[in-house]
């Protein structure tokens with residue numbers, strides 16, 4: 001493990017390093033977006049370089065595509081890959097059922113398309129993202145810019161009448177302009193506190209005109225790998241929890257790669 005990382009980066013690195021062990025030669029792999037996924041892309045590129053793996057990698061954002069290309073990964077489109085063996089991505093929250101909130105970085109739409117076009121999704125996180133109930137992290141909802149205020153009004157009516165507490169909705173900003181996704185859409189962040197029924201909320205949100213997708217990932221994630229600052233990892237899957245207390249082997253990076 002690189003020596004001079006902060007504890008949080010060490011945790012992200014440990015989870016990433018373990019996750020790329022699941023990649024095999026010849027696989028078609030979805031690459032997530034965000035600071036944790038960026039570590040995974042670096043770890044994967046190191047494995048490809050060291051072992052000569054032949055992969056097709058489908059990124060979930062322009063940011064990830066650029067990083068992957070810079071590091072020499074074979075970046076292809078989802079159309080070219082057709083279907084994926086595995087997607088590895090970060091998350092903003094996960095619960096005991098491995099339901100997720102994603103989209104803190106605004107990439108939820110491509111992330112959901114790529115993850116659901118994969119045989120398996122592995123999520124890599126640090127321990128702070130484990131929650132009993134989803135919702136403390138504001139739920140991102142991608143909306144088209146046309147009529148976004150009307151979509152917001154309808155969302156406010158929906159969440160005001162459902163079993164979630166509170167209903168502040170904020171338009172995500174980038175400086176003094178609305179944040180734009182890779183598809184040029186807006187993001188509304190729903191400050192819910194706690195989501196009592198994620199399935200119902202997800203279905204109802206996606207029925208609102210103007211809503212493209214929401215950041216709830218339900219029945220999509222197969223495994224969560226939690227990394228810790230000391231290099232340990234824990235694997236959570238639907239069959240229960242397996243704890244790995246061996247530090248992830250390190251020294252895969254040179255300073256230049258960081």
Ligand SMILES: O=C[C@H](O)[C@H](O)[C@H](O)COP(=O)(O)O
Pocket residue numbers: 032033034035036037089090091092102103104105106107108111
């Ligand atoms: O849109 C961004 C993604 O859903 C990210 O995977 C998520 O926000 C987690 O990002 P990070 O690893 O930077 O905390």
